[in-house]
Amino acid sequence: MKWYVVYTKPKWEKRAAEQLTRLGVNCYCPMIQKIVQRSDRKKKVEVPLFNHYIFVQIAEKDRNMVFLSPGVERYLFWLGKHAIVKDKEIETIKEWLTIGDTATEISVMQYQIGDKIKLHSGPFCEQNAFVKDITKTHYILILESLGYVLKVKI
Known part of the structure; x- marks a missing residue:
């Protein structure tokens, strides 16, 4: 079976995934921990990694079953066809989330904007990337094979 990308209503990602799981659909809604500032305190909350999207x-014959959840709006399309995510890409996301906040260390002096590099550690180990931008605190890398833009803390 293929992984499809489903577009949800705002703030419905987790609920839609839970509802679809109860209906027997294999769902994946990647979640991350984020610290948000409340008026009187900082609070750690769990938020979706991708806003509005679940996998x-x-x-193929059961694709309409996802619309049984009131939070699902539509499928995501790419070039006129349903967007399909490879199993390896789902596994990469899961692996990245289990590793957590450990980032690959990269030296500012070593790379310039436009350089092509290969990551040797961290969740995207062995992935090729292009250095898009360098700031005082972060690198912005483009992982073309996965279609991701990665922000790495220096």
Whole structure:
């Protein structure tokens, strides 16, 4: 079965994934911990990694089943076809989230904007990347094979 990308209503990612799981659909909604500032305190909350998107693994004939959840709006399309995510890409996201905040260390002096590099550690180990931008505190890398823009803390 293929992984499809489903577009949800705002703030419905987790609820839609739970509802679809109860219906027997294999869902994945990657979540991260984020610290938010409240008026009187800082609070750690769990938020979706991708706003409005969840991944569903479902047979092509059962694709309409996702609309049984009121939080689901539509499928995501790419070039006129349903957007499909490879199993390896889902596994990469899961692996990245289990590793957590450990970032690959990169030296500012070593790389310039436009350089092509290969990551040797961290969640995206062995992935090729292009250095898009360098700031005082972060590198902005483009992982073309996965279609990601990665912000790495220096």
